[in-house]
Amino acid sequence: MEPKNRSSLLIGIVFLILSFLANSVYHNYLNNNGPDLSRFAGPLSCLFYVIGFSLVFLIKTFSYPSIVILVVCLISIVNEIKQFRASGILDVNNIVASLIGGVIAYLIWKAIEKRSTNQDKNSTL
Numbered sequence: 001m002e003p004k005n006r007s008s009l010l011i012g013i014v015f016l017i018l019s020f021l022a023n024s025v026y027h028n029y030l031n032n033n034g035p036d037l038s039r040f041a042g043p044l045s046c047l048f049y050v051i052g053f054s055l056v057f058l059i060k061t062f063s064y065p066s067i068v069i070l071v072v073c074l075i076s077i078v079n080e081i082k083q084f085r086a087s088g089i090l091d092v093n094n095i096v097a098s099l100i101g102g103v104i105a106y107l108i109w110k111a112i113e114k115r116s117t118n119q120d121k122n123s124t125l
Contacts, residue, residue: 004116005059011108012055019048043097050076050101051108058109065109073102 022045054069076098084090 002116003119004112007112007115008055008109009059011112012052012058015048015052015055017052019045019052022048043091043093046076046094046097047101047104050098051105054102054105055108066106069102069105069109072105073098076101 050069050072054072057068057072058065077095080091080094080098
């Protein structure tokens with residue numbers, strides 16, 4: 001596996017684990033102990049979820065990686081819309097967090113790509 005793919009996979013897995021922890025452990029803790037802080041748990045898990053899945057899906061070389069990130073964001077937004085249709089509750093914070101997660105995933109991917117390109121240039125010199 002190429003170093004940039006390995007980096008993308010490892011960072012993606014870390015963010016998926018953070019998403020799981022934010023959704024299960026942190027969300028429950030805030031619901032039980034924090035009166036006003038529970039509104040941050042949902043968006044936090046959405047943010048980590050989008051970053052994690054986007055980076056994991058980018059371990060394979062795609063011609064347009066921004067499309068992968070966009071699709072993951074759209075899946076998250078569609079999930080929120082489905083939740084709204086089922087329960088009548090629309091959490092705009094989760095949608096914003098999903099979009100911000102997509103931007104962060106894109107920036108992380110660009111940083112990995114730039115680092116990989118710089119290492120390739122240095123190794124050929």
